[in-house]
Amino acid sequence: MSNLKFVCPFHSCFLTLGECCSKCGYQTKSTSGNNITFRRSGDSEGIYKSYENAYEDLAEDDLSNPIYAEEYQSDLAVETHREIGSVNGLNVAELGVGQGFLQKAFLSETPKSLLALDIAEEYIENAKKIFQTSGNSSTSFYTSVGNVEFMPFHESFDLVVATDILEHVLNLGNALVRIASSLKTGGKFACRVPYKEALGQYSIYNKQKYEFAHLRFFNESMLKTQLKEVGLKPVQVYRNGFQPGRFRKVVPSFFGKNMARLFSLAGHYGNNWYDFNRKSRTFPLRILRSIHQPLELLVISQKV
Numbered sequence: 001m002s003n004l005k006f007v008c009p010f011h012s013c014f015l016t017l018g019e020c021c022s023k024c025g026y027q028t029k030s031t032s033g034n035n036i037t038f039r040r041s042g043d044s045e046g047i048y049k050s051y052e053n054a055y056e057d058l059a060e061d062d063l064s065n066p067i068y069a070e071e072y073q074s075d076l077a078v079e080t081h082r083e084i085g086s087v088n089g090l091n092v093a094e095l096g097v098g099q100g101f102l103q104k105a106f107l108s109e110t111p112k113s114l115l116a117l118d119i120a121e122e123y124i125e126n127a128k129k130i131f132q133t134s135g136n137s138s139t140s141f142y143t144s145v146g147n148v149e150f151m152p153f154h155e156s157f158d159l160v161v162a163t164d165i166l167e168h169v170l171n172l173g174n175a176l177v178r179i180a181s182s183l184k185t186g187g188k189f190a191c192r193v194p195y196k197e198a199l200g201q202y203s204i205y206n207k208q209k210y211e212f213a214h215l216r217f218f219n220e221s222m223l224k225t226q227l228k229e230v231g232l233k234p235v236q237v238y239r240n241g242f243q244p245g246r247f248r249k250v251v252p253s254f255f256g257k258n259m260a261r262l263f264s265l266a267g268h269y270g271n272n273w274y275d276f277n278r279k280s281r282t283f284p285l286r287i288l289r290s291i292h293q294p295l296e297l298l299v300i301s302q303k304v
């Protein structure tokens with residue numbers, strides 16, 4: 001944990017682990033098994049409390065019956081890791097570790113340290129198991145259960161990664177300010193979000209079980225604007241998550257239907273919906289990506 005510096009997010013004063021902010025009572029704590037928690041005073045009720053509870057339920061459901069096919073998530077993690085590049089020797093934080101697909105990919109290398117953070121304790125218990133079974137004895141691994149919006153970390157990481165997180169947070173500005181603060185100067189933030197997504201599917205009137213799900217969507221310029229505002233300069237952009245028959249708007253729908261049939265008959269799409277994303281990672285099927293609409297956008301930015 002030697003790379004970690006803590007501040008009160010509200011008063012920017014430095015804190016040692018376990019110390020309370022003298023002005024507002026904000027507190028960081030180290031609990032058993034290298035786990036860090038942080039609390040504002042008086043945040044045990046209200047909207048953030050019900051938000052936390054919703055994610056405890058979601059994590060429990062997701063771990064027993066994955067919301068997205070594991071093959072797809074695993075493929076996406078491998079691709080994201082490749083695009084981020086090597087994490088060897090870096091102090092890394094993964095925010096919203098979820099089922100831990102990317103965590104596994106990172107632990108296949110030897111980052112100097114890896115912090116796995118999630119709002120849901122169940123995911124963190126799972127992250128600890130992943131580390132224990134990874135066989136990685138070189139990386140200093142620790143965890144944190146908490147909400148990204150109130151993280152105390154200050155200039156602690158070379159790389160912060162958040163995949164499928166920013167569409168969930170209640171206050172995007174809070175999350176981005178805390179993420180930028182947690183990075184060292186020159187450090188990178190790799191952020192993967194849903195790309196131009198329709199949000200009606202997350203309505204409770206459309207059989208959405210969870211009170212909080214995706215609260216916003218992104219396109220490239222919207223995401224870049226938000227990053228720049230907190231001093232993060234976008235340096236690389238990638239698109240991931242390609243699905244059979246999901247074409248870009250430039251492809252007229254009548255044409256798209258026939259093309260999808262053709263690609264399917266030719267075997268380009270594979271047997272399962274998640275096969276195409278993997279098959280199209282390399283040439284020659286890579287060319288087909290240019291007419292398909294990706295589900296996800298990955299922007300890597302750098303703290304200047």
Ligand SMILES: [Zn+2]
Pocket residue numbers: 008009010011012021022023024025026
């Ligand atoms: Zn304070």
